[in-house]
Amino acid sequence: MGVAEVTDGTFAAEVMAREEPVLVEFWAQWCGPCHMVAPVLAQLAEERDDLVVCKVNADENAATARDMQVMSLPTMLLVHRGEVVRTIVGARPKARLVAEVEEALAALR
Template sequence: MAATVVTKANFEAEVLKSDKPVIVDFWASWCGPCRMLSPVIEEISETEPGIKVCSVNVDEQMELAAQFQISSIPTLLAFKGGQLVNQSLGVIPKAQILGLVK
């Protein structure tokens, strides 16, 4: 299952109201580190059924990026029960990404 594309319109339904922990990847197509992190994010979305993985393109969703004060990418935000519980900046290993929601 690929990461769910999130926009301002569906953020509440996909992230805040999710019954699973959610990792939200803020990225852009021109960002080299984002491209390095992308395969890891996709792998998590396919191999971790207990975690929902979402993706936000900061160029297309500037208002959402501003809402969470995303100033550098890639940034990962972790949500549980509709609450922001953790965040990470830059490329990190899969184990660390999973640790954001554990």
């Protein structure tokens, strides 16, 4: 499925209104750690069918970044049925990111 690009105009429908869990990364072109985590998110998007993965360019979609209280990049939010259930700030190795996502998803079950 890949990592979908979400904008200020599509965030409510693509992230907040979904029934399934969504992992959304706030990133910027100038952010080195964001580029480090991008391939990990792409792998998650391909490997998992229980999770939607998307990204928001914080520079181009400042209203959403502000509304979601994103203060650092990269910030990843795990959203389920319109509620943020986990906030992950900073780049992570794949194993650690998967563990954090799994822990949050287990709490939803």
